[in-house]
């Protein structure tokens with residue numbers, strides 16, 4: 045891996061080390077539902093992110109044609125949790141500006157909306173610093189071609205799901 049990609053990944057980790065959706069532990073609201081997946085619920089990793097996770101023995105990393113994903117045992121060393129966990133339940137959606145450049149907006153991850161307690165009607169407000177950190181993480185991803193491709197594919201995928209959901213609910 046180029047040093048540049050490694051350095052960007054490390055910056056993203058640092059950015060999201062301590063910023064969380066709420067000032068308190070949102071896991072108290074739902075008994076940490078998003079950490080209770082089974083063997084078929086993994087977290088997609090960014091290109092080469094697995095190289096930062098060599099000491100994360102709570103993760104099993106799998107490789108597919110679409111990339112690598114990790115499955116955890118439900119407990120982790122927070123310093124080594126993947127980016128997918130750090131940004132949940134938001135996602136840095138990539139879009140094209142009128143000027144033709146790429147930009148990013150932090151938006152609720154449509155896959156999380158049915159299960160995450162932070163989207164309940166009476167949920168506390170998500171910390172704007174968290175949304176800002178998710179956006180900044182996405183802006184950093186734009187700086188690397190492979191990460192930009194990853195962001196583009198995932199943003200399109202989430203956009204398609206959101207559209208399908210809207211059609212079904214119409």
Ligand code: SF4
Pocket residue numbers: 065070071072073074075076077078079132133159160161162
């Ligand atoms: S499901 Fe949502 S509210 Fe529950 S721990 Fe995960 S991010 Fe927090």
Ligand code: SF4
Pocket residue numbers: 078079080116117118119120121125126129
């Ligand atoms: S790695 Fe940690 S934060 Fe991510 S799902 Fe597993 S227990 Fe939850």
